[in-house]
Amino acid sequence: QVQLQESGPGLVEPSGTLSLTCAVSGASISSNNWWDWVRQPPGEGLQWIGEIYHSGTTYYNPSLKSRVTISMDESKNQFSLRLRSVTAADTAVYYCARGRLVDRSSLLFDYWGQGILVTVSS
Amino acid sequence: DIVMTQSPDSLAVSLGERATINCKSSQSILHTSNNKNYLAWYQQKPGQPPKLLIYWASTRESGVPDRFSGSGSGADFTLTISSLQAEDVAVYYCQQYYTTPPAFGQGTKVEIK
Numbered sequence: 001q002v003q004l005q006e007s008g009p010g011l012v013e014p015s016g017t018l019s020l021t022c023a024v025s026g027a028s029i030s031s032n033n034w035w036d037w038v039r040q041p042p043g044e045g046l047q048w049i050g051e052i053y054h055s056g057t058t059y060y061n062p063s064l065k066s067r068v069t070i071s072m073d074e075s076k077n078q079f080s081l082r083l084r085s086v087t088a089a090d091t092a093v094y095y096c097a098r099g100r101l102v103d104r105s106s107l108l109f110d111y112w113g114q115g116i117l118v119t120v121s122s
Numbered sequence: 123d124i125v126m127t128q129s130p131d132s133l134a135v136s137l138g139e140r141a142t143i144n145c146k147s148s149q150s151i152l153h154t155s156n157n158k159n160y161l162a163w164y165q166q167k168p169g170q171p172p173k174l175l176i177y178w179a180s181t182r183e184s185g186v187p188d189r190f191s192g193s194g195s196g197a198d199f200t201l202t203i204s205s206l207q208a209e210d211v212a213v214y215y216c217q218q219y220y221t222t223p224p225a226f227g228q229g230t231k232v233e234i235k
Contacts, residue, residue, distance in 0.1 A: 045215065045226055045227070045228050045229050046172065046215060046217075046226040047226075048223050048224045048225070048226075059222050062123075062223065063223075095171050095172075097171075102177075102219075103153075103156055103158065104153060104155075104156070104160075105160060105219045105220070107219035107222065107224040108162055108174070108177055108219045109162075109164075109172070109174060109217075110174050112171035112172060112173075113171065114170075114171060115171050
């Protein structure tokens with residue numbers, strides 16, 4: 001069974017950098033899937049942040065692209081998110097997810113972590 | 123970017139009755155090369171991550187009860203719960219995976235009447 005688990009600070013100061021890690025078990029991040037980050041502000045809907053493939057190829061949401069970096073550590077079977085210059089608008093539950101590779105798309109999310117609430121506040 | 127719009131925002135249905143949720147995309151998400159609609163439905167219960175229910179607009183994910191069904195093509199889609207059960211209380215999201223960035227609808231909250 002594929003499992004994902006987010007970890008990282010639950011509180012980040014404004015203008016700081018949000019850093020999260022997603023540990024994957026039951027599957028190799030070197031497999032033929034993509035690995036994604038999705039966030040959900042409290043009481044709101046879902047926003048895709050970006051994704052990474054084991055080749056190192058990344059795609060980001062244009063609305064966040066200037067502030068986001070997604071990376072992976074194959075030796076630890078985990079991938080990470082860094083979001084710079086955060087504001088209160090970045091307060092959200094952050095999910096990591098697996099992007100199933102299907103015909104012409106990698107953006108179908110079949111396994112999700114439980115999510116981690118990150119609050120941006122001083 | 124493709125925008126996904128769901129209706130209604132919420133609905134209350136009696137146990138055993140049918141629940142219907144609509145989803146409209148701002149452009150067609152039917153890929154003509156393979157005749158597939160790049161539309162998924164997710165269920166999110168309070169305090170839990172979204173769960174994939176349906177993809178290709180009408181294919182149930184493994185283990186999803188057959189009371190959940192999806193239909194539609196092009197830019198108009200529907201999720202139907204044929205006989206609402208108590209455990210179906212949740213927020214349901216549609217999502218297009220046709221192009222980057224993938225987009226979700228705003229969600230539809232399903233409650234028991």
